[in-house]
Amino acid sequence: MPSIAYFGPEGTFTEQAARALAPDADLLPMPTIPDAVAAVRAGRTDLACVPVENSIEGAVSATMDSLAADLLTTDTATRPVVALAEHLLPIRFSVLVRPGLAAADVRTVASHPHALAQVQRWVRANLPNAEPRVAASTAAAAVGVVKGEFDAAVTAPVASRHYELDVLATGVADESDAITRFLLLSRPTAPPAPTGADRTSVILVVSHRPGELAAVLAELATRGLNLTRIESRPLRDRFGEYRFYLDLDGHIGEQRVADALAALRRRSQHVLFLGSYPKAEGVAAAVESPFRDSDYADSAAWVTAIARGENV
Numbered sequence: 001m002p003s004i005a006y007f008g009p010e011g012t013f014t015e016q017a018a019r020a021l022a023p024d025a026d027l028l029p030m031p032t033i034p035d036a037v038a039a040v041r042a043g044r045t046d047l048a049c050v051p052v053e054n055s056i057e058g059a060v061s062a063t064m065d066s067l068a069a070d071l072l073t074t075d076t077a078t079r080p081v082v083a084l085a086e087h088l089l090p091i092r093f094s095v096l097v098r099p100g101l102a103a104a105d106v107r108t109v110a111s112h113p114h115a116l117a118q119v120q121r122w123v124r125a126n127l128p129n130a131e132p133r134v135a136a137s138t139a140a141a142a143v144g145v146v147k148g149e150f151d152a153a154v155t156a157p158v159a160s161r162h163y164e165l166d167v168l169a170t171g172v173a174d175e176s177d178a179i180t181r182f183l184l185l186s187r188p189t190a191p192p193a194p195t196g197a198d199r200t201s202v203i204l205v206v207s208h209r210p211g212e213l214a215a216v217l218a219e220l221a222t223r224g225l226n227l228t229r230i231e232s233r234p235l236r237d238r239f240g241e242y243r244f245y246l247d248l249d250g251h252i253g254e255q256r257v258a259d260a261l262a263a264l265r266r267r268s269q270h271v272l273f274l275g276s277y278p279k280a281e282g283v284a285a286a287v288e289s290p291f292r293d294s295d296y297a298d299s300a301a302w303v304t305a306i307a308r309g310e311n312v
């Protein structure tokens with residue numbers, strides 16, 4: 001049975017995602033996202049599950065930075081990780097309070113910053129006397145309420161099964177269709193087989209010269225690749241310089257993607273492959289000529305024939 005480190009404690013949305021991604025796994029809660037990623041990197045667990053982006057609050061920077069850890073240090077213990085799968089979770093919160101407490105008595109409401117950002121309007125309207133407090137995760141906020149540190153916690157619905165607190169409200173969300181995307185990470189291994197509806201993720205560091213990023217993106221465009229996401233995070237040791245996170249449609253097992261990644265490798269200071277894995281929404285897009293594997297095979301055979309003197 002594989003083991004999964006996940007962003008805990010028990011009762012987070014990440015636990016729900018981990019259960020959905022690997023129903024038979026042994027789940028190990030970690031107090032922070034870097035701890036969960038470090039556990040799989042170091043081989044203490046087989047897998048890790050972490051949130052990567054939310055439709056309202058955007059990228060989860062702790063995850064983005066943890067994924068790039070090997071770009072930040074030469075320490076050989078920080079080996080890369082790759083994503084094997086992703087999961088999309090619709091996000092509706094529950095608000096848990098100390099037993100017996102009424103909404104008007106709530107003075108502090110705690111949660112993960114991403115969660116607080118997704119319920120700002122609801123809190124203003126329904127907990128008029130509450131000040132927001134940041135907790136390490138939604139479930140860590142519930143633990144804080146149990147310990148008497150906060151009056152209320154904005155949590156995943158499953159948290160009410162883990163902590164003896166009153167449920168003040170359910171289905172709480174400023175935007176009713178909020179979604180968080182989670183990744184299942186492992187140490188580097190062969191990617192899962194292509195499904196026709198896959199995503200490939202990379203991190204790039206490009207030279208700080210005019211046109212470098214545009215040149216990288218042109219490598220994708222000329223191979224008909226659909227860029228589905230681009231994010232940047234600071235390099236940390238060079239102010240004003242960034243690394244770029246790219247998600248694109250396709251699988252490294254497909255020629256157009258492999259060819260583009262080889263071009264990125266030639267063009268960039270550093271490319272870190274973060275995996276090719278099935279897209280959670282699973283809608284296969286038809287690959288058209290001249291970007292099909294058969295187009296690449298045909299043109300490669302033509303070049304080989306010419307080199308042999310068989311000019312056809």
Ligand SMILES: O=C(O)C(=O)C[C@]1(C(=O)O)C=C[C@@H](O)C=C1
Nearest residue numbers: 012013014051112114137138180
């Ligand atoms: O604290 C949790 O329950 C988490 O799993 C983290 C997290 C996040 O990082 O965005 C996950 C989903 C929600 O958007 C709120 C918090």
